[in-house]
Amino acid sequence: MAEQQTNVAVLGGGSFGTALASIAADNGARVRQWMRDETLVKQINQEHRNGRYLPNYAMNPAVEASADIQTVLADAELVLIAIPSKAFRSVVQAAKAWLRPEQILVSTTKGIEQEGFLLMSQVLEQETGFSHIGVIAGPNLASEIADKQLTATVIASADSLTRTRVQQVLGCRYFRVYASDDRHGVELGGALKNIYAIAAGMAAALGMGENTRSMLMTRALAEMSRFAVAQGANPMTFLGLAGVGDLIVTCSSNLSRNYRVGYAMGEGRTLEEAVDALGQVAEGVNTVKLVCAKASEMDVYMPLAEGLNHVLFDGVPAQEMARTLMMGEQSSDVEFILPREAVQQAHRDQAPHNQTSKNQVSKDQVSKNNGGGNA
Numbered sequence: 001m002a003e004q005q006t007n008v009a010v011l012g013g014g015s016f017g018t019a020l021a022s023i024a025a026d027n028g029a030r031v032r033q034w035m036r037d038e039t040l041v042k043q044i045n046q047e048h049r050n051g052r053y054l055p056n057y058a059m060n061p062a063v064e065a066s067a068d069i070q071t072v073l074a075d076a077e078l079v080l081i082a083i084p085s086k087a088f089r090s091v092v093q094a095a096k097a098w099l100r101p102e103q104i105l106v107s108t109t110k111g112i113e114q115e116g117f118l119l120m121s122q123v124l125e126q127e128t129g130f131s132h133i134g135v136i137a138g139p140n141l142a143s144e145i146a147d148k149q150l151t152a153t154v155i156a157s158a159d160s161l162t163r164t165r166v167q168q169v170l171g172c173r174y175f176r177v178y179a180s181d182d183r184h185g186v187e188l189g190g191a192l193k194n195i196y197a198i199a200a201g202m203a204a205a206l207g208m209g210e211n212t213r214s215m216l217m218t219r220a221l222a223e224m225s226r227f228a229v230a231q232g233a234n235p236m237t238f239l240g241l242a243g244v245g246d247l248i249v250t251c252s253s254n255l256s257r258n259y260r261v262g263y264a265m266g267e268g269r270t271l272e273e274a275v276d277a278l279g280q281v282a283e284g285v286n287t288v289k290l291v292c293a294k295a296s297e298m299d300v301y302m303p304l305a306e307g308l309n310h311v312l313f314d315g316v317p318a319q320e321m322a323r324t325l326m327m328g329e330q331s332s333d334v335e336f337i338l339p340r341e342a343v344q345q346a347h348r349d350q351a352p353h354n355q356t357s358k359n360q361v362s363k364d365q366v367s368k369n370n371g372g373g374n375a
């Protein structure tokens, strides 16, 4: 007996929504994609191409685009939401009247909501109260997926039906879907890596080398997992695709919008110029502010994120910040093996006179250290 075709709804007409819609259609699902822009709807239905966000890639012709959210959600078993975090809640609210508890709702958005520091799956939970909720995250540059480059992602959910159905619906010859039940860790991995992608782009534009990039990525991973553990996530998640996997791709590729924002700033553009030139979402710009505020509230040491925050919003030159960071506390490599506090204690015990601990990267410290570093 032939298996029944799965109905999939994709909310979002940007690059990731478009890439995901094509995967599901390539895999035999009936896919409807919702977007606001009627011109884009017409173009996708007639030319099978998203000329605004992925102009150089053919979409599966079976994807039906529509600006009517009710039509798109009707009969959908799986709903994939690819809307930037700033608009995520409003779109879920607009969709709510046509969502049903038996549907599987999956956020693909890598951002944080300012009010309450909520991740998008938490917004979904708040708005719907449903139980089949998950997130997708991993090293997933939309244009490479649209080009059918071999790619893997993670579906994370406490609900096994959500994990299994997403693996069945999206897993195909060019897209592998791994499962996790650490939804919070996977979602945080996706959101946090954007911060360090901006820093990596900046470092590349400033001519910093591969040792620097490697140090930045590895210390970023330490910082991300430290923050995530304080938020209740499993540190082991950061060894997976949604942790180190996504960090590698976004810190190395100029296909990453966050990396491109950093690169443009490293070339001398202002943040506003860099974001305007992009014309697409770079979630890391907003995330760094929210994460620094939360880290300070929870007393989590995040010198790279704090440093980037000062560069983006306080006008501190990136070179100067790099010098300051190089003069910061020399700490433990892997804190889950040798705790940072043990290294600090050893420094205190062996210091001829007491040193003050350098827990925060402040603007004052930047000016004090200016010129004195060895980055």
Ligand SMILES: NC(=O)c1ccc[n+]([C@@H]2O[C@H](COP(=O)([O-])OP(=O)(O)OC[C@H]3O[C@@H](n4cnc5c(N)ncnc54)[C@H](O)[C@@H]3O)[C@@H](O)[C@H]2O)c1
Binding pocket: 012, 013, 014, 015, 016, 017, 035, 036, 053, 082, 083, 084, 085, 087, 090, 091, 108, 109, 110, 111, 140, 141, 142, 143, 279, 280, 281, 283
């Ligand atoms: N592009 C990627 O490679 C990629 C990969 C993985 C995850 N993501 C994540 O997916 C999310 C979406 O990213 P994207 O790349 O598709 O963004 P994008 O900038 O390419 O497109 C965003 C889409 O959202 C729509 N949108 C914005 N505000 C809206 C609103 N109020 N109502 C309805 N639609 C609205 C835009 O019109 C556009 O169609 C982001 O959080 C991003 O981090 C992106």
Ligand SMILES: O=P(O)(O)OC[C@H](O)CO
Binding pocket: 110, 138, 139, 140, 141, 142, 194, 197, 246, 249, 250, 255, 256, 257, 258, 259, 281, 282, 283
């Ligand atoms: O283009 P970015 O920087 O939003 O990154 C896209 C994806 O998150 C990469 O996995």
